[in-house]
Amino acid sequence: MTLDSQYVVIGAGLAGAATAWQLAKAGHEVTLVERTRPAAADGSSHGSARIFRYPYADLLYTELVVRARAGFDELEAGSGRQLITPTGELDFGSVRNPRALAAVLEVAGVDHELISAEVAQQRFPQLAIDTEALWHPGAGVIDAETTVNVMVEAAVAAGARVLTSWPVDGVTATTSGYTVLAADGRSLDPERVVVAAGGWLPTLLDRLPLHDGFRASLPPLEISQENAFHFPYADPDQAWPTLIYEDPEILTYALPGGRDAQFRGMKLAEFNAGRKMASAVDQDGTIDPAARDRAVAYVKRHLPGLVPEPYAETTCLFTNTPTEAFVIDSVDGITIVSACSGHGAKFAPVTGELAAAAATGDLAAVPAVFRPATGESAGFAARANSRRVN
Known part of the structure; x- marks a missing residue:
């Protein structure tokens, strides 16, 4: 043969x-x-919107992100195309534990800053922030x-x-x-x-x-069909970071939407909260109305700089261990x-x-x-x- x-x-x-x-x-x-x-x-x-970020509770992952960034740099240099748009990131919420994440970034040598709720609110008036926050400027949005x-x-x-x-x-x-x-x-x-x-x-x-x-x-391996929603900016000229928020009731991530959502707003989703399936062949692309309601409620509480009415929505797949x-x-x-x-x-x-x-x-x-x-x-x-x- x-x-x-x-x-x-x-x-x-x-x-x-x-x-x-x-x-x-x-x-x-x-x-x-x-x-x-x-x-x-x-x-x-x-799609064109995934989060690039460094903070992990496990140093292994943060160190791998550092290595991955070098690979993205190589790809950008070789292709002449931007793959990661810089935005910086804010991690906050009563369960997110910004201090623990900051300690990992310190060991890995990644630029970061712990800021009070008051300072975070001053810097990001489009958010409602009531806990200490971790800011790291190296985050961005990946065009997947x-x-x-x-x-x-x-x-x-x-x-x-x-x-x-x-x-x-x-x-x-x-x-x-x-x-x-x-x-x-x-x-x-x-x-x-x-x-x-x-x-x-x-x-x-x-x-x-x-x-x-x-x-x-x-x-x-468990496959989940996740729901993501795009909410329009109240002020289109305002710069937004990527966000991860966690409290006892919800874990969300948000990031500036890419070209496939016309750059009009923030993409927001709960983490790993979608319908569970045995395989990708079982997906149907149907949005869960309850997920939409939770996303709207979250925006109303925590993201006053967004209009709490999604202008676009989609599903995507997670393959979970x-x-x-x-x-x-x-x-x-x-x-x-x-x-x-x-x-x-x-x-x-x-x-x-x-x-x-x-x-x-x-x-x-x-x-x-x-x-x-x-x-x-x-x-x-x-x-x-x-x-x-x-």
Whole structure:
């Protein structure tokens, strides 16, 4: 059998495109296959508004964001396109714990400032702020779709092949590697496979030739259909930061909306509060009226600088692990990449680095907590869900 390429990467969202780019940049022969088109509208990497931010309760993630920023800088320099629009970010609310987040940023060397509620209110009169807040100027808004396209272009420039409208139906083992089968009977014969299928991963898992021990080690994946709402600015000339707010009743994130919402207002959503599903195939794109009501009520209470009537609304997919940790692990030439849980976009370039390392056999380069089969024993159970946010 003649191999089509060394690697087939399944899925051209942020994680898959980043992996293909990193593999191709390292000189490997790569074919990237996508069910429809890169950054498809029914996946998790579409649109032009995702938060780029540094604060995490876990230093590991903050340090990975620092590495990811270097990757975004490289992509921007190579493409001449802006992928992250600077806005700065404000974290506040009675449960958000800005001091703990600030302590992590201090260790990581990320510029930040703890400010009182009074100072925050003076700086941001369009908000209603009643707690201490963390301000960090390095935050911004990621254009997710453009980032995917730039990474795909960079992969192609480095020699990768891209096949669109190529829905994968399964993978079988061969004497020399694997056969990747399309739903219409087409096939590819690579040496190794990377599966970065986002919300379609649960559907594909049973169609991969994984040994029982590796399969059993993978955490359960839960897909959620999230609701996001765009609220118009009361003053279109007022500059807004990205926001994360948490109190005992609600955890929300908000950010200036991108071109797909005409730049007219803020995109706002609750974190991981959508309808739960077994797979992306179960999504229906229907907005939850109760979610809309909660978003409107939140805007009325906390964001007086917005008109509390959404002018646009959409759904998107989260692929969640129980701890919101990523999965980047490999066995026998198959690498599983599930880097989302609603907070994966900002890590895209470094996710590609880690997935490429795993795919080429350098599992030690991947944090052990992301390797449920080959990393720390019970690594997933060891880190509690810290509500990471976008």
